[in-house]
Structure formats: C-alpha cells, structure tokens
Amino acid sequence: MLVEQSAYVLHSRPYKETSALVTLFSAEQGKFNAIIRSVRGSKKAHLKAALLQPFQQLQLSWRQKAHQDLVSLNTIESGDLRFPLHGETAVCGLYSNELLYRLLYPNVSYDNLFQDYCDLLYYLAQLQFEEVSIQQRKQAWALRWFELRLLNGLGHGFNLEQDCHHQPIEASRTYLFYPEYGFEVLTDFAADQAFLQIPGECLLQLRSLLTEDLSAIELGVPCLKTLRVLMSQSLQPYLGDRPIQARLLLGRNPSQPDKLS
Template identity: 25%
Template sequence: MAQWVRGYVLHSRPFQDNKLLLDIFTQELGLIRGVFRRNKKEARVTPGPFLFYECFVSGRGELKTIQKVEASGAAAQLSGTSLYSAFYIHEIMERLLPFHLPLPELFQLYQWLLQGFITGLPLAPILRRFEAGLFHELGNEVPLAATSRGEPLQPQQIYQLDGQHGLRPYFGEQPKVKPLIFVEGAVANAYVAGLWSDPLVLLMGKELHRIWLDQLLGKPINARKLLPQQPYQGERLWQVPLFRYPVIGVN
C-alpha cells in the first residue's frame, strides 16, 4: 500500500550506502519507520527535526519504503534548553509510541508543543502538559482522578500513590510498600484538571512524571542528561515526596 503522509522526523540515522532510516511521527499512520534513499545530488541532505514534511511511503510491513520527502515551510530554529527539551520529547515518543497507530490528538498536541518551543513559552508547563497527554493517549495516565476503589478524593485528605494499585488514603501509618508520592486530594484534583499554572501542580508533575516514565521505560532517558538537573527539595514523608497546599493561618 502506497500513500502520502504528513509529519515530523523524530530521528534519522545512516542505513547502508546513501540510505537513511527515518522515524517519522505522522498524522495519518502515527509513528512509522522507513528507509529513504537519497539521490546523488542530495547525498548530504538529511531530513531533520522540527520541520513539517509530506512523505510518500509504501510497503505493507513494519519497515516502510519512503520514496519522497518534501518539506513544507521552514524548520523551527531551536537552541539551548528548548532544543534539549525537544530532544527529550522525541526520545520518549520514540520509545513509548507503538508503530502504525494513528494518534490524531497527540499529533495536534505535538504541533502545539513545537509552537510553544518556537514562541518561547515557559518550558515546564508545556512539557508537563505534553507528558500528561502522551500518557493519556497510550492509556497509561497517572491514576489521580479517584482512589483505587473509585471513590472521589477528599480535598484535605492525604493519599499515597502506588504504581500498581493507584491512590489509597493515608492515615499516618508507616507504609509497608514505599509509595511513589504522597499527595493531598486538592492537589491531585488540580493535577487532573490540568492546572499547570499552579506552581505546586507543576512541581508535582515534574517529580511524578519522571518516576512514571522510569517505570514505563525501564531504562534511563539519555536526553535527560542535557537538561538542568534540579533534585526535589520539597516536603517529604517517610523520605517520599509529599505535595500539599500550605495551611493558611487565621488571624
């Protein structure tokens, strides 16, 4: 089957003579991998990231043949932390996305993310928003919407998050199994609502998504080494990060 697809190159690498192996996140087919032969006049031209391409692909197997790659528009000029953040996003997409599964909502979210990089939006909120969307699209979202029994969260109750069983109320006992985090119900509700402008939600999202990705991938994320390293310095309970809103005193 041969067709035109539109998308972005996540990764390229040499593959036999003047061929390239391209991983492309497409609107029509999701993530695809294909072999692209460069002609002699363009032997040094490599389809790169952050540029929207139209590609003509063929083949019924997992490895496609990419017969044409035509750029549409100009490539985004990223540098510094924005560039490293994009590398980080590409790596987790490559490692988590299945091949040939169309994900139109994630494709739109990726375009929004890229535009955010280009226009200089604050990086932390858009990265956390994209990670949460990626988890949702893959059916691996962090289970903070309700307890493991399906009960709604009480705003002032502290819960412990278990990677396999979800949220359980915490009543002060030492946990038999170390939880991923402790979280107040109000903070969990704000996370589920996508309140990325909330500094505490943003802080929890960074710590929690790092742990969640490590569980999903099983191996370190190489691109993470390029980003600023800021270990969690906030409140802890039983040496586990605790996220709760400060109690406002009454005068």
C-alpha cells in the first residue's frame, strides 16, 4: 500500500556510508523511523540532507508493509511550511522535539498532538518579533502549554478539576503535589517539605491551558517558576535519568532553573 503523509523530523543520525536513520512525526503515523538514502557524499546529497533540518514540513511517500518498524522512503520533498527558529526559540523547538522523540510510543496516531506541535512552532516563530523580555516569558507559557497537552495525549495527565479527595481546586488554597497521584490541600497535618507546594491559583491557570488557544494564554509571572517545576516533576518518571539535551544548548547547568522543564 502506498502511503503519503506530511511529517517533521524529530531526530536524525548517520546510517551506513551515505544514508541517515531519521525519526519522523506525522499525524497519522505518529513517531516512526525511516531510512533516507544518499544524504552524504555529493553536492546533490547535501541538498537532500538539507531537508532533514528540524521545523520544516516534509512530504513523504513509501510502501507500507505489514509489521514494518523501519520505513524506506520512496520520495521526500519539502512541504509548504517552514519555521525558521533562531536562538532561544530554536532551543524551545528542539526541546519539544526531544520530548516527542523520547516519550511518544512508536507508530501510534496522535492527531491532536500533531496539531499542537504545529501550533507551537508557529507561535515560537511569531515570538521572534517580540521584545526579548516578552519573548522569554511567552516562550515559558508556550512550553507549559505543550508539556501539559503532551502528558494528556500520552494518558499521563493529572486532574486539575479536583484534588485527590475529590474536592474542587480552589484559588485561595495551597496544594501539595504527589507525582503520579495528584494534589492534596496543604494543612498542618500534610506539610511534607519533600513535596512541591502549589497555590491553587496557579493550578487554575494551568487548567486553562487545556482549553485556551496558544495565542490566548497568559500565565501570571509568580506562577511561572512553580509550574515549570510541576511539569518537570510530572515528566521525570517518563523521561528517566538521562538529561534533556536541549537544556545544555542554553549553556546552563541542567540543575539551574530556566524555561525548560
């Protein structure tokens, strides 16, 4: 069966003498691996290799076979969309690619998540015209939006409507976060310093990310650091101990706070 799809490159590495082993992301196929031949060794090959840069839409075709884990592409062409990200916006884009590469199950369709990814790239590209201070703040909002939707798409999201005792989240209360369990109201009897404390107002802001378009979101500055830590702790069980490489591109110690989780 001939398959034709639009996709983006998540990861690429050399394969044999002149080929590349590329991990791609499409709405219909989800995350999948493909061999792309003749991308090294000649001028024509270098032009083909340029297609493997991140943040540009590709039009692909291949013959699908039963129980096929590795696709051998028939054609690869540039699509209509390309997002020229630079500097920290590029790092944010690479961070989203790394999350998808490490967390998505292979060959599972993620229609909504694919659209979220496209929306994120478009939003990051538009932010490059903003002042630096505004740009950095909105980059952080955008990454929290994408992380939350990614966790939900994988079935690992948490209940932002109620606490772990089935009581509505209230803006005036403070909550403890128990990874993989949920939120509990902070009391004198539940004040374990080992767990993250989160104002209810910040949880309600985070909940709004599930319904708001990316261009409409706005998180209060006091909540940004707390929500970054919350999303980091939520992702950690699925990412494992290996550090996030995109953070290292910022030239920072991975333990230091920044916009990346």
